[in-house]
Amino acid sequence: MGVQGLTGFVEERGAFFTELRVRDTKLVIDGSSLYHRLCFASAGDFRRGGDYGPFAAAVRDFFGSLRACRVAPFVVLDGGRGAGDRKLATLRSRAAERLRAAQGLGRGEGGCLVPLLTREAFVQALARLGVPFVQCFAEADREIAGLANRWGCPVLSLDSDFCVFDLAGGYCPLTHFQWRSVCAGEGPQDCYVPARCFSAEKFCRHFRHPNRSLLPLFAVMNGNDYLELAALEVFFSKARLGRGGKHGRLQGLLNWLAQFAQPGEAVDGVLAYLKKHQREEIRELLCASMEDYTPSDVKLEDFFREGRYECQAAREADLPQWVLDALAKGRLAPFISDALLLRSTFLHVQVENTQRPSAHSAALPIRQVIYGLLLTVPPRTEGAPLSEQAGELPVVREFDRLQKTLKKTSVQAASLPAGFCDDRFSLGKLMEMPMSCRQMLLLETLGVKMNFLESIPSHLQLAIAVTCYWICCSEPKVTLHLLKALLLMIVSGELHRINDPDTTVLCTEDESVAYNEFLKWKEKKFKNKYFDLDAAHSFCQWQCCLQMGLYLNQLLGTPLSEPDLSRLYSGTLVHRLYQELKSTPSVENLFSLSPKTTQLYQVLLSTVESIVPPDFFQKPTETKSESCKKKKASNKKKKATTCAVPAARHLCQVNRFASLAVDE
Numbered sequence: 001m002g003v004q005g006l007t008g009f010v011e012e013r014g015a016f017f018t019e020l021r022v023r024d025t026k027l028v029i030d031g032s033s034l035y036h037r038l039c040f041a042s043a044g045d046f047r048r049g050g051d052y053g054p055f056a057a058a059v060r061d062f063f064g065s066l067r068a069c070r071v072a073p074f075v076v077l078d079g080g081r082g083a084g085d086r087k088l089a090t091l092r093s094r095a096a097e098r099l100r101a102a103q104g105l106g107r108g109e110g111g112c113l114v115p116l117l118t119r120e121a122f123v124q125a126l127a128r129l130g131v132p133f134v135q136c137f138a139e140a141d142r143e144i145a146g147l148a149n150r151w152g153c154p155v156l157s158l159d160s161d162f163c164v165f166d167l168a169g170g171y172c173p174l175t176h177f178q179w180r181s182v183c184a185g186e187g188p189q190d191c192y193v194p195a196r197c198f199s200a201e202k203f204c205r206h207f208r209h210p211n212r213s214l215l216p217l218f219a220v221m222n223g224n225d226y227l228e229l230a231a232l233e234v235f236f237s238k239a240r241l242g243r244g245g246k247h248g249r250l251q252g253l254l255n256w257l258a259q260f261a262q263p264g265e266a267v268d269g270v271l272a273y274l275k276k277h278q279r280e281e282i283r284e285l286l287c288a289s290m291e292d293y294t295p296s297d298v299k300l301e302d303f304f305r306e307g308r309y310e311c312q313a314a315r316e317a318d319l320p321q322w323v324l325d326a327l328a329k330g331r332l333a334p335f336i337s338d339a340l341l342l343r344s345t346f347l348h349v350q351v352e353n354t355q356r357p358s359a360h361s362a363a364l365p366i367r368q369v370i371y372g373l374l375l376t377v378p379p380r381t382e383g384a385p386l387s388e389q390a391g392e393l394p395v396v397r398e399f400d401r402l403q404k405t406l407k408k409t410s411v412q413a414a415s416l417p418a419g420f421c422d423d424r425f426s427l428g429k430l431m432e433m434p435m436s437c438r439q440m441l442l443l444e445t446l447g448v449k450m451n452f453l454e455s456i457p458s459h460l461q462l463a464i465a466v467t468c469y470w471i472c473c474s475e476p477k478v479t480l481h482l483l484k485a486l487l488l489m490i491v492s493g494e495l496h497r498i499n500d501p502d503t504t505v506l507c508t509e510d511e512s513v514a515y516n517e518f519l520k521w522k523e524k525k526f527k528n529k530y531f532d533l534d535a536a537h538s539f540c541q542w543q544c545c546l547q548m549g550l551y552l553n554q555l556l557g558t559p560l561s562e563p564d565l566s567r568l569y570s571g572t573l574v575h576r577l578y579q580e581l582k583s584t585p586s587v588e589n590l591f592s593l594s595p596k597t598t599q600l601y602q603v604l605l606s607t608v609e610s611i612v613p614p615d616f617f618q619k620p621t622e623t624k625s626e627s628c629k630k631k632k633a634s635n636k637k638k639k640a641t642t643c644a645v646p647a648a649r650h651l652c653q654v655n656r657f658a659s660l661a662v663d664e
Helices: 006-012 031-041 052-068 088-106 118-129 141-151 200-206 212-222 230-238 248-257 263-271 276-293 300-306 312-317 321-328 334-341 359-375 427-432 435-446 458-473 480-499 509-523 533-555 571-583 585-589 595-609 624-639
Strands: 017-022 025-030 071-077 133-135 155-157 171-173 193-198 344-346 395-402 405-412 660-662
Touching: 006 248, 025 031, 025 141, 031 052, 031 071, 031 118, 031 155, 052 071, 052 118, 071 141, 088 395, 088 405, 133 300, 133 321, 141 155, 141 300, 200 212, 212 248, 212 263, 212 276, 263 276, 321 334, 321 427, 334 344, 334 359, 334 533, 359 395, 359 405, 359 427, 359 435, 359 458, 359 533, 435 458, 435 533, 458 480, 458 533, 458 595, 480 509, 480 533, 480 571, 480 585, 480 595, 509 595, 533 571, 571 585
Parallel strands: 025 071, 025 155, 071 133, 155 171, 344 395
Antiparallel strands: 017 193, 171 193, 395 405, 405 660
16 A cells, blocks of 8 residues: 655654664564565665575564564565455556666666565565564555554554554654664663654644544545545545645645544545535545555464464455465465466566567466466366356466556466366365375476486475476577576575575585685676676576466475575676676686586586487577578568567477467
8 A cells, every 4th residue: 555645745744753762572564665675775786687695685684683672573464466456556557667667777777676586585584584474365554553553562664554554553664764773772682773653643733633533534535555536636626735835735635634523524524525426436435445544353463373363355265274374374475366366467577678578478388387276177166157167268367568568468277187176186175186296297387307306406406497497488599608697696506505694504615715716706897787688588587487486386385495596596696697608608617616516517507408409509500691581580570569478399388278368
């Protein structure tokens, strides 16, 4: 959620804040706000797909500061869009903004863009640090407010909606939470985080509001993520509000509301400006929207005690209990619940080549298998739509990039192998299927066999399986330099455990030497600042494939170990490796001082190369006439506009129904 313009309005008037020393307390943290804040503060390379290592380090340092001040954090994450899908218009608008930001970054303009796997890296970091967290069924604001009120502790967030909630312990904006500047108190055990807390009482007194219960109406009328302002424009124009500077409408509305003692009277005052036939509909809309600022009665504290909590929306969704438990524990992503409940998903854009199909196209067959597991209806199931009873496969609407715009596309679920989602194994019984069968489905989807992966460390098997899939399904074709850069990056992540304070693995002397030499290489000034958009597009495709590989692996109960994203991907590093490999092939010997690390690299490379034809990475020699013909064909291809998925190679033929149809 979020009230339009309220954060800036409050920040301009610092008198609405009180100083706070945060220590010896519970703290309810809005997880979405926190990971966005830490992502942007960790100086990642947003243009090249993000750097998850520095981000994870920022997460570790943040919670280390809280621990030093004896603050007990409880992180609450947003879930899916909810059965009502009330924020669809807002989410489409934000997706379009993200697309514009990605295009700007691709042109070399400034800006920030949350890397694709940031949320997954955040959840992994929380689990690794032992920080208690819960993922709500839908948006978390009301649950956050309810939990904080039951504990009487502050809320830490960046969401201006928490200025409106009636919070017993107050709202601390992350912008005023100085966790990097922990202060010492009077004694060694008295250190604290300096912070500022928004005071709703000061805010209301300033605008002569005797009753803070008017704040929800103020928020709703000014416009939030659930309510468009169009229905109330008549009121604003007739009441002559909205004049006088940047925040004139906010100020005018607050002053106008000050004449009323109760929300009901104020609603009547608003309706008086509208036509009679509109009034009852607008009244219902305003009253329903004001309910969004009532703290939830869902007892999230039960989850932090017992690992499960009751939620009416979840009960009404009628999902299998294991799915609800996995969602609450963050073991399934909101993407899964959106596909399951709404048959609609958003695919987040990255810095891609907009002349090419979306980077998510490469991972389409994986998503289709996910949709098949979630939505395929067993034969003769009572209550299923007649079309699906007749054997038609379900369809999911995906919001994704098409050229330079956001489009909604229809995608048909995959037809699954016998045994999955039939009379014996529906979604509710998926975890009862033998792990070997679930692993087989995962590997068949990725186009590899388990014997190919046996020589690879277990925590890298999923990443390498995804890499094999990426090579076979990417368009344009993956080059050997791209592959080597990616594998060298993965191997460097293995060496980073030497500098990881949480590691329990002992490192050999030659690994330490190799790591130090690698650090020296990184510190050298890299002269080539060129940004290769096509290389970025290929690495975006790899991240898309990895994301869906992670989601499918989670849905199948993790038949393969989940890789540590903080050590797996660094956009800055992989782009530099790619550029240097093209001019200095000796970079491939970066880890030669460590035989063990060099062997790992060779094993990864030979494993991936073994799944493609021997001449896959060789550039064919061309005559001049052949080159001219290709150039002409390429120019013709550029002129043609298409929304089709790139022709899948042999390992991508998971689904025979891979065609896309753009709806709008």
